Amino acid sequence: MKPHAHSHSHKRQEMSALTGRLRRQSRKITGPRAAILEMLRRHPHPLTIREILDALPRGQCDLATIYRSMHLLEEMGIVKRFDFGDGAARFELVGENDDGHHHHLVCTKCSEVVEIGECFPGEIEKRIAARNGFKAVTHKLEFFGVCPACQP
Ligand SMILES: [Zn+2]
Ligand SMILES: [Zn+2]
Ligand SMILES: [Zn+2]
Numbered sequence: 001m002k003p004h005a006h007s008h009s010h011k012r013q014e015m016s017a018l019t020g021r022l023r024r025q026s027r028k029i030t031g032p033r034a035a036i037l038e039m040l041r042r043h044p045h046p047l048t049i050r051e052i053l054d055a056l057p058r059g060q061c062d063l064a065t066i067y068r069s070m071h072l073l074e075e076m077g078i079v080k081r082f083d084f085g086d087g088a089a090r091f092e093l094v095g096e097n098d099d100g101h102h103h104h105l106v107c108t109k110c111s112e113v114v115e116i117g118e119c120f121p122g123e124i125e126k127r128i129a130a131r132n133g134f135k136a137v138t139h140k141l142e143f144f145g146v147c148p149a150c151q152p
Contacts, residue, residue, distance in 0.1 A: 013041055013093060018078065021096060025076055032061040036069050037078075037093075045104070045113040046082045046090030084142055101138075107147035116143065 018037045019029045027033075039055050040047065047055075049066050061069075070091050073079040079091045080100035094100035105114040120139065129137040 012044075013095060015041060017096065018093070021076070021078055027072070027076070032065045033069050033073075035060050036066060036073070040079065040091065040093045044115065046084075046092040048088040048090050050088070052091075082142070083140065103141050103143060105143040105145060107150055108144050109146055109150035112147045112149070114147075 015034075015038060018041065019034065022029055022033065035056050036052060039052055043055075049063065049070060052066055052070075053061065053063055070079060070089075074081055074091070077094060080094045082090045082092060082104065084090060084104070084106055092100070101119070103116040103119065105116050106112070120141075125137045125139065129135060
């Protein structure tokens with residue numbers, strides 16, 4: 001895989017920018033929504049619903065509220081959903097003017113996650129599209145391995 005420039009960045013987003021995006025789409029900044037955004041903002045890797053629930057102060061949000069909030073934030077393009085193949089959806093903040101497309105390297109022993117800034121060259125998707133008569137071909141991909149700390 002060759003490095004391939006894309007617009008994804010992992011710099012921490014300002015809370016005011018996030019709440020501004022909700023407001024511009026006529027969504028209220030409820031207590032749970034603000035708490036979830038703050039949690040995601042502090043966390044550089046995708047979080048499961050359960051991890052978000054466990055990290056929030058007790059009684060601030062219930063599971064159903066987090067599910068609904070994540071669904072809304074995903075629809076609004078504020079979070080992106082990732083799948084590490086273990087049946088738990090994971091969510092990460094997406095910057096404004098960013099499609100959030102990127103990949104992760106996950107340790108199979110300790111679940112450490114590394115953000116990966118490389119992607120397949122675009123010609124591969126163009127070739128796959130052309131050969132199969134498809135349009136708008138994209139991909140989802142996560143990498144798995146054993147991190148330095150877990151190596152014997
Ligand atoms: Zn990520
Ligand atoms: Zn590890
Ligand atoms: Zn990619």
